[in-house]
Amino acid sequence: MSLEPVRDDTLDADGNVDPQAILDLLGDRVLDIEEHMNADIAVVVRPDTVEETLLALRDEAGFDHCSLVTAQEYEDRYESIYHLKQYDDPTNEVSVVVPATKDDPVSQSGNAAYRTCDWHEREAYDLVGIEYENHPDMRRILMPETWQGHPLSMDYDQDRPQVVTLGQHDNPLKDDIRDEENDTMFINIGPHHPATHGVLHVKTVLDGETVANVESDIGYLHRCEEQVCQNGTYRHQIMPYPDRWDYVSAGLLNEWAYARAAEDLADIEVPEYAQVIRTMGAELCRVAAHMLALGTFALDVYGDFTAIFQYAFRDREVVQNILEELTGQRMMFNYFRLGGVAWDLPEPREDFFELTRDFLDGLPGKLEEYHDLITSNEIFQLRCVDTGILEPEVAKSYGATGPVARASGVDYDLRRDDPYGYYDELDWDVVTEDGKDNYARVLTRMQEVEESAKIIKQCVDLLEEWPEEERTIQSNVPRTLKPENDTETYRAVEAAKGELGIYMRADGTDKPARFKIRSPCFSNLQTLPEMAQGEYIPDLIASLGSLDIVLGEVDR
Amino acid sequence: MSSDNTTDGGSTDALTKTREARMGAGLDDRFNSKLREAFGASPFILTKFDKFMNWVRGSSMFMLQFGIACCSIEMIHTYAIKHDLDRFHAGVPRASPRQADVIIVPGTIVSKFAPRMKRVYDQMPEPKFVVGMGSCTISGGPFQEGYNVVKGAEEVIPVDIHVPGCPPRPEALIYGVAKLQERIANGESSPVTVKPYELEQFGDMERDEVVDQLADQIDEDTLAMRYNWADSP
Numbered sequence: 001m002s003l004e005p006v007r008d009d010t011l012d013a014d015g016n017v018d019p020q021a022i023l024d025l026l027g028d029r030v031l032d033i034e035e036h037m038n039a040d041i042a043v044v045v046r047p048d049t050v051e052e053t054l055l056a057l058r059d060e061a062g063f064d065h066c067s068l069v070t071a072q073e074y075e076d077r078y079e080s081i082y083h084l085k086q087y088d089d090p091t092n093e094v095s096v097v098v099p100a101t102k103d104d105p106v107s108q109s110g111n112a113a114y115r116t117c118d119w120h121e122r123e124a125y126d127l128v129g130i131e132y133e134n135h136p137d138m139r140r141i142l143m144p145e146t147w148q149g150h151p152l153s154m155d156y157d158q159d160r161p162q163v164v165t166l167g168q169h170d171n172p173l174k175d176d177i178r179d180e181e182n183d184t185m186f187i188n189i190g191p192h193h194p195a196t197h198g199v200l201h202v203k204t205v206l207d208g209e210t211v212a213n214v215e216s217d218i219g220y221l222h223r224c225e226e227q228v229c230q231n232g233t234y235r236h237q238i239m240p241y242p243d244r245w246d247y248v249s250a251g252l253l254n255e256w257a258y259a260r261a262a263e264d265l266a267d268i269e270v271p272e273y274a275q276v277i278r279t280m281g282a283e284l285c286r287v288a289a290h291m292l293a294l295g296t297f298a299l300d301v302y303g304d305f306t307a308i309f310q311y312a313f314r315d316r317e318v319v320q321n322i323l324e325e326l327t328g329q330r331m332m333f334n335y336f337r338l339g340g341v342a343w344d345l346p347e348p349r350e351d352f353f354e355l356t357r358d359f360l361d362g363l364p365g366k367l368e369e370y371h372d373l374i375t376s377n378e379i380f381q382l383r384c385v386d387t388g389i390l391e392p393e394v395a396k397s398y399g400a401t402g403p404v405a406r407a408s409g410v411d412y413d414l415r416r417d418d419p420y421g422y423y424d425e426l427d428w429d430v431v432t433e434d435g436k437d438n439y440a441r442v443l444t445r446m447q448e449v450e451e452s453a454k455i456i457k458q459c460v461d462l463l464e465e466w467p468e469e470e471r472t473i474q475s476n477v478p479r480t481l482k483p484e485n486d487t488e489t490y491r492a493v494e495a496a497k498g499e500l501g502i503y504m505r506a507d508g509t510d511k512p513a514r515f516k517i518r519s520p521c522f523s524n525l526q527t528l529p530e531m532a533q534g535e536y537i538p539d540l541i542a543s544l545g546s547l548d549i550v551l552g553e554v555d556r
Numbered sequence: 557m558s559s560d561n562t563t564d565g566g567s568t569d570a571l572t573k574t575r576e577a578r579m580g581a582g583l584d585d586r587f588n589s590k591l592r593e594a595f596g597a598s599p600f601i602l603t604k605f606d607k608f609m610n611w612v613r614g615s616s617m618f619m620l621q622f623g624i625a626c627c628s629i630e631m632i633h634t635y636a637i638k639h640d641l642d643r644f645h646a647g648v649p650r651a652s653p654r655q656a657d658v659i660i661v662p663g664t665i666v667s668k669f670a671p672r673m674k675r676v677y678d679q680m681p682e683p684k685f686v687v688g689m690g691s692c693t694i695s696g697g698p699f700q701e702g703y704n705v706v707k708g709a710e711e712v713i714p715v716d717i718h719v720p721g722c723p724p725r726p727e728a729l730i731y732g733v734a735k736l737q738e739r740i741a742n743g744e745s746s747p748v749t750v751k752p753y754e755l756e757q758f759g760d761m762e763r764d765e766v767v768d769q770l771a772d773q774i775d776e777d778t779l780a781m782r783y784n785w786a787d788s789p
């Protein structure tokens with residue numbers, strides 16, 4: 001919840017965006033209007049008015065959430081799209097489309113309005129090749145600095161060999177500044193380091209034990225997910241990949257992001273029964289993902305490899321068993337299909353329900369155990385309470401979502417605010433905490449596990465009662481999908497780490513012309529300097545752990 | 557060794573009595589292992605030192621704590637409860653490469669990470685072994701077509717055991733590690749498949765010459781490393 005009331009003169013009586021009011025607000029900055037399936041209005045503006053447009057939308061119309069910046073190249077132009085939303089009501093969406101010319105793709109940066117644009121625009125520059133004026137730090141972000149060409153631009157030659165340098169041979173102590181006032185030291189954390197949860201590289205400058213400067217260097221797991229998805233057909237070839245974005249068993253949540261976007265794009269109905277199965281599966285995944293977050297966080301902050309870490313993995317194993325029963329795989333489920341799910345619950349159904357119920361029945365006891373072990377542990381509290389403070393306004397400006405935002409009191413959960421699946425029929429609550437610190441983030445996750453358990457329980461009850469003849473698991477979907485040329489959509493779901501969205505543009509073929517992933521971790525990770533600068537280095541590690549990033553999703 | 561003091565340890569009354577007095581009647585529990593039973597009262601074996609060392613090496617492996625991508629989650633599961641790789645003498649995760657014997661490469665290697673991984677590998681002391689986990693380390697796996705993906709770990713470091721799967725189940729990884737242990741115990745050393753030596757253009761050079769020539773090509777300022785020797789510029 002933002003502190004200032006949202007200006008509602010751009011909203012109509014029902015709280016929806018009034019497109020005419022937006023046009024009036026922006027006046028003659030608007031060159032043209034496009035149609036985006038998700039957005040209430042998509043305005044085209046000149047590249048040199050980006051900043052003022054975004055500021056106007058932010059301040060005058062309450063669009064305080066820049067979800068994503070998509071860059072793409074057309075035959076005749078480049079284009080950046082700013083997908084704006086409101087934290088209070090994410091169904092209010094506006095897209096700002098900024099074309100740039102082919103021979104001089106320069107466009108103004110939106111950094112002044114939303115700080116999250118920093119990384120998003122760097123990525124756009126890196127992969128597509130649009131340059132942003134007034135950007136504080138325009139360089140590559142995912143690819144190595146020596147890389148030649150922009151991989152997602154049209155004239156990129158993929159077969160051209162490249163040379164990659166290893167700059168870290170530099171003596172890390174070389175640039176120490178040692179004078180009367182200063183005594184700083186540079187240290188590299190990662191990319192191979194147990195506390196970075198994968199291959200993240202954190203460049204840290206220390207002043208004594210205090211973090212003077214911290215910069216995350218990402219791209220060590222940039223697996224070209226967007227390119228791969230652009231080369232796959234909608235119907236079957238894309239679905240296996242979402243499992244590999246946030247690979248901490250959160251597969252079904254990610255698959256849902258793609259399913260939702262593609263179903264929106266091709267106008268596919270999903271039978272209710274399949275929605276219930278999806279909801280149940282997705283929440284099971286959330287439990288598994290949060291368990292891992294908990295276990296690794298305990299490992300980070302007080303090195304507990306033998307108890308909590310193993311406990312968390314014990315519980316994950318149980319969840320993975322249930323998911324394996326359901327989908328046939330432990331991690332890479334590939335279970336959703338456009339228009340439903342791949343198959344019905346395993347036979348005999350009673351056994352499956354029993355398995356799930358057993359898990360749910362045991363969960364409260366286990367959570368209590370965790371609370372005894374973790375949250376009421378003094379060492380843990382010393383490390384976590386009041387460290388890594390993230391103010392709600394800062395979180396919003398960086399586009400943070402998910403448990404990270406909710407622990408700072410930002411009441412934003414797409415399951416409730418932009419309902420999909422079966423969530424709006426079920427009884428559960430959005431968890432928010434107002435501690436804003438590492439401790440609050442852990443609490444949020446643990447409570448979310450409880451809420452997920454509630455959802456799963458209701459789904460199991462529903463599925464058990466579901467009349468046999470109405471168990472439709474898939475609607476009729478044509479074998480090849482060819483959404484109409486130039487339809488564009490951006491759709492998001494609440495994944496384990498936050499808002500996971502997909503932007504897709506169809507060009508009339510059976511493959512997307514542009515496939516862009518909005519990764520919650522990418523935005524969340526950007527807040528790290530805010531949380532860590534000026535704090536002690538152990539708090540940096542705790543903050544990094546509590547952000548719960550997955551590099552597969554950060555780098556994609 | 558005199559005849560009245562045979563290795564089965566029970567031929568003379570005196571000995572039996574002593575034993576029973578010491579440990580109680582009946583076949584004592586000290587012989588609960590097959591090995592001890594075979595050794596009887598003289599627990600010595602004769603073997604070659606090398607063979608012994610290999611056996612030791614295979615039976616006590618320090619694994620590098622090294623996570624890259626999705627496969628590392630299954631790798632953690634392999635270390636953790638239920639699968640517990642420790643039971644197979646291979647479960648001591650080491651955070652520092654300087655203390656590790658085995659590196660499991662669990663995931664997709666991309667251009668930016670390849671030099672770093674090479675470096676981690678170089679920091680490990682000999683003898684060192686590599687288990688490639690997952691399709692990504694075999695060929696690039698599902699991301700093979702990607703512009704940024706190194707097509708398999710072998711482009712960068714030599715691999716002893718490949719465990720296929722996407723991701724391989726923990727059981728599969730355990731099997732792979734067990735296979736590696738078997739190979740080590742049999743004295744098979746790690747294959748040296750450093751790519752340049754296999755290339756035709758270096759075919760008739762001495763090994764040292766190759767190194768010299770390649771070293772000449774390294775840019776000393778940037779220390780550029782090629783990850784794909786066959787097609788790099």
Ligand code: SF4
Nearest residue numbers: 626663690691692722
């Ligand atoms: S083999 Fe599959 S599971 Fe393993 S890292 Fe590659 S994509 Fe991920």
